[in-house]
Amino acid sequence: MPDKLREMAQVRLEHREEPMSALGEYMPSGPISKSGVNHRLRKLTKIADDLRETGKLPKDIRQTKNNLTFTDQVLKWLDKFQYMIGGMNMLPVPYVIEQSSQGERSYDIFSRLLKDRIIMVTGEINSQMSTTIIAQLLFLDAQDPDKDVYMYINSPGGEVNAGMAIYDTMNFIHPEVQTIVVGLAASMASVLASSGAKGKRFMLPNSQFMIHQPSGGAQGQQTEIEIAAKEILKTRTKLNHILADNTGQPFEKVENDTERDHWLDAEESLAYGLVDSVITTNDEKNDKTK
Incomplete structure (x- = not known):
């Protein structure tokens, strides 16, 4: 993920209670306009949509009709992997599927490695x-x-x-x-x-x-x-x-x-x-x- 989008995702996580119009003030590299915030959030939303379609984002995560925002579920998913923002690309995270006697279960690759x-x-x-x-x-x-x-x-x-x-x-x-x-x-x-x-x-x-x-x-x-x-x-x-x-x-x-x-x-x-x-x-x- 490009650095600007990674930075935007980080700000969105840290200031989720703020209105979208205010997020630009918190960008570490310098303030950006509301339209700049919207542009980056559109790109992040498109990434999340693409990941869901390819199965790399859990299927039960859905976006709202307003494509400028992340749903609470997506934010929770980002929270889970926010340690990867900065060093590793936050998105995409590969998923693996395992079969067991209890059925099929999917893991993000890092949780599976932790096992x-x-x-x-x-x-x-x-x-x-x-x-x-x-x-x-x-x-x-x-x-x-x-x-x-x-x-x-x-x-x-x-x-x-x-x-x-x-x-x-x-x-x-x-x-x-x-x-x-x-x-x-x-x-x-x-x-x-x-x-x-x-x-x-x-x-x-x-x-x-x-x-x-x-x-x-x-x-x-x-x-x-x-x-x-x-x-x-x-x-x-x-x-x-x-x-x-x-x-x-x-x-x-x-x-x-x-x-x-x-x-x-x-x-x-x-x-x-x-x-x-x-x-x-x-x-x-x-x-x-x-």
Whole structure:
């Protein structure tokens, strides 16, 4: 979904009680006119209609005659998947159908993967993603504390606080978390990927890691800028200690390597200690975790 439509969907979710004419004031990229709001909502409605016709949106969801608005049901559906706004395309979400003795049942693909204890960390790490990932980890812990969780990661990183909340929860729960990098584990995502259970950190052969120091900005009075700068330095030290513990590298080396963007391919990541194995098939992963 184009960024402008994704942004519109986000605003519609967050300000559902507001009249349509007021939504343009809340656009993060800048205010837009009422006609601009209507134009984007028409496009979103058309997407929802197309998805329903192709079976990717549940058939029991229907639009109102006014094609400028989402029904409450569609908003609930968007709510369910709003963690995908930003990093992953919110729409479309594939559905799978399973047959059982009780009949036919459809799942969105992410709920179906969760049944197999698979969690996807894809796209920018932010507070919405963090909340969803944490909820999934806690659910799987309550469901079976003895079975591993499989976390697939393809992320450029994002907010440190959101990432650290996921990191702490990975350590908080009873199950061991296997991490599998598919594509990219950069910045905060590199910390999560390297924090999987020892011996159970994997990456695919054409994936990459990128480690660097945290970035941030500050404005205001001099004392406020000094406080922000000290906090960033404190965060950098904390993240470097985690990477040093995860990799077995000396803290000083990690500190030096994260001074600037430091890219590593699969073999370099393995040598650095960010992962335990580079795998090409799921069977290889299963063999190494028996």
